[in-house]
Amino acid sequence: xxxxxxxxxxxxxxxxxxxxxxxxxxxxxxxxxxxxxxxxxxxxxxxxxxxxxxxxxxxxxxxxxxxxxxxxxxxxxxxxxxxxxxxxxxxxxxxxxxxxxxxxxxxxxxxxxxxxxxxxxxxxxxxxxxxxxxxxxxxxxxxxxxxxxxxxxxxx
Amino acid sequence: xxxxxxxxxxxxxxxxxxxxxxxxxxxxxxxxxxxxxxxxxxxxxxxxxxxxxxxxxxxxxxxxxxxxxxxxxxxxxxxxxxxxxxxxxxxxxxxxxxxxxxxxxxxxxxxxxxxxxxxxxxxxxxxxxxxxxxxxxxxxxxxxxxxxxxxxxxxxxxxxxxxxxxxxxxxxxxxxxxxxxxxxxxxxxxxxxxxxxxxxxxxxxxxxxxxxxxxxxxxxxxxxxxxxxxxxxxxxxxxxxxxxxxxxxxxxxxxxxxxxxxxxxxxxxxxxxxxxxxxxxxxxxxxxxxxxxxxxxxxxxxxxxxxxxxxxxxxxxxxxxxxxxxxxxxxxxxxxxxxxxxxxxxxxxxxxxxxxxxxxxxxxxxxxxxxxxxxxx
Numbered sequence: 001x002x003x004x005x006x007x008x009x010x011x012x013x014x015x016x017x018x019x020x021x022x023x024x025x026x027x028x029x030x031x032x033x034x035x036x037x038x039x040x041x042x043x044x045x046x047x048x049x050x051x052x053x054x055x056x057x058x059x060x061x062x063x064x065x066x067x068x069x070x071x072x073x074x075x076x077x078x079x080x081x082x083x084x085x086x087x088x089x090x091x092x093x094x095x096x097x098x099x100x101x102x103x104x105x106x107x108x109x110x111x112x113x114x115x116x117x118x119x120x121x122x123x124x125x126x127x128x129x130x131x132x133x134x135x136x137x138x139x140x141x142x143x144x145x146x147x148x149x150x151x152x153x154x155x156x
Numbered sequence: 157x158x159x160x161x162x163x164x165x166x167x168x169x170x171x172x173x174x175x176x177x178x179x180x181x182x183x184x185x186x187x188x189x190x191x192x193x194x195x196x197x198x199x200x201x202x203x204x205x206x207x208x209x210x211x212x213x214x215x216x217x218x219x220x221x222x223x224x225x226x227x228x229x230x231x232x233x234x235x236x237x238x239x240x241x242x243x244x245x246x247x248x249x250x251x252x253x254x255x256x257x258x259x260x261x262x263x264x265x266x267x268x269x270x271x272x273x274x275x276x277x278x279x280x281x282x283x284x285x286x287x288x289x290x291x292x293x294x295x296x297x298x299x300x301x302x303x304x305x306x307x308x309x310x311x312x313x314x315x316x317x318x319x320x321x322x323x324x325x326x327x328x329x330x331x332x333x334x335x336x337x338x339x340x341x342x343x344x345x346x347x348x349x350x351x352x353x354x355x356x357x358x359x360x361x362x363x364x365x366x367x368x369x370x371x372x373x374x375x376x377x378x379x380x381x382x383x384x385x386x387x388x389x390x391x392x393x394x395x396x397x398x399x400x401x402x403x404x405x406x407x408x409x410x411x412x413x414x415x416x417x418x419x420x421x422x423x424x425x426x427x428x429x430x431x432x433x434x435x436x437x438x439x440x441x442x443x444x445x446x447x448x449x450x451x452x453x454x455x456x457x458x459x460x461x462x463x464x465x466x467x468x469x470x471x472x473x474x475x476x477x478x479x480x481x482x483x484x485x486x487x488x489x490x491x492x493x494x495x496x497x498x499x500x501x502x503x504x505x506x507x508x509x510x511x512x513x514x515x516x517x518x519x520x521x522x523x524x525x526x527x528x529x530x531x532x533x
Contacts, residue, residue, distance in 0.1 A: 083401035084379040100523035123479035
């Protein structure tokens with residue numbers, strides 16, 4: 001008995017179904033990986049900023065971007081001190097709140113990240129009125145500087 | 157008391173030995189090198205006792221230890237006790253003479269030589285507040301007035317900076333010095349040399365005629381430079397910041413060290429980004445206390461930094477005042493003043509005069525803190 005060939009449209013349909021499933025699995029995996037990466041961020045809230053100091057050795061001699069990606073709360077302001085020692089002072093409250101000493105004790109924590117290299121940070125050259133606002137561009141620009149020390153100072 | 161003119165800005169609480177009670181010490185505004193007084197207040201058995209502690213350094217007081225007279229009086233100026241000190245040791249006591257026949261209301265003092273030499277730097281509180289509560293522990297309490305350790309003033313190791321200057325006087329003196337030929341010449345030399353991107357330092361001294369002299373230039377690295385502290389009559393040093401950065405914590409700690417080493421060495425000028433800033437140790441005792449309480453935080457190979465407590469206060473202010481050189485300097489000045497550091501920061505204006513950097517904090521109705529400069533009159 002001769003077998004009838006499978007109609008071409010059926011073959012295509014089966015292939016499409018398989019591809020769809022693969023795509024679904026891929027998307028789910030990416031989602032899960034992304035979710036699990038985010039869940040592993042060391043600093044989930046400002047209460048956790050001290051964990052950066054506790055795990056300081058993990059960041060020493062590593063690029064600043066490695067440390068920044070462990071911080072989930074938004075960095076609201078940054079001040080660069082391009083004098084020896086070179087460092088950034090990061091704050092988690094907006095400048096308007098800082099000017100009034102407002103905010104919870106946890107949110108008013110200061111993160112100081114000392115860097116091996118000097119860096120180009122000029123207050124006067126930053127956007128007027130937003131000199132201290134930490135942007136994605138800043139994170140990219142300064143992300144490869146090498147961390148040599150971390151300080152976390154609370155408002156006790 | 158009203159005629160005494162206490163300098164409440166200079167009020168301090170000093171430790172006594174063998175007790176946790178503190179002695180309140182208030183200098184007088186009229187203090188000078190010949191006569192230097194402090195109001196002393198101590199709570200004894202729930203009652204505040206007071207005295208005026210005055211030292212009269214001898215003219216020839218060139219030793220490292222104090223030589224001169226110490227007179228203790230009550231707030232009305234009536235004599236209570238006194239002693240003479242020679243090179244740090246009490247050699248005689250003063251007592252009031254019985255002079256009933258005297259027509260005039262003068263106080264005659266009798267000087268009694270003491271056979272056993274006692275160290276003057278440990279003043280017994282029973283001597284300062286005599287006849288008070290017999291049987292109290294006052295005999296066991298001693299006060300170590302560090303200005304008896306050598307000099308006529310307010311707590312130095314050597315005389316010239318023993319009397320605390322107020323920031324405006326410091327600014328005036330610095331302005332006068334900065335108009336000298338030696339200052340201008342040193343400044344020009346440093347600016348010329350700074351093209352190499354390194355720090356350079358020149359020390360200024362005063363010769364026997366009071367003329368300002370200039371030491372040879374010292375060359376340093378990108379972030380530090382050695383200061384010549386042995387130049388005869390050294391009183392100030394200039395150095396540059398090639399990276400246009402403001403005066404630093406390291407500059408402040410070094411200024412205090414230089415003043416501790418040499419009592420005349422009070423001033424540091426920093427040339428940066430076309431401006432000149434000054435650091436003047438105006439009260440060495442307070443400066444020593446500040447650096448002892450807040451020692452520099454320094455990693456090997458790095459410049460000194462303020463310790464966490466001071467650093468965070470300073471950065472709080474930098475965010476409010478701006479991170480420009482002026483903003484950062486004003487923030488440091490504010491924190492130094494807040495902690496009575498005895499250190500005054502100055503900035504040279506366009507006419508060549510130095511102005512002290514003093515700032516007043518005001519909380520606005522909406523809670524925002526604003527900062528305004530307090531000019532000298």
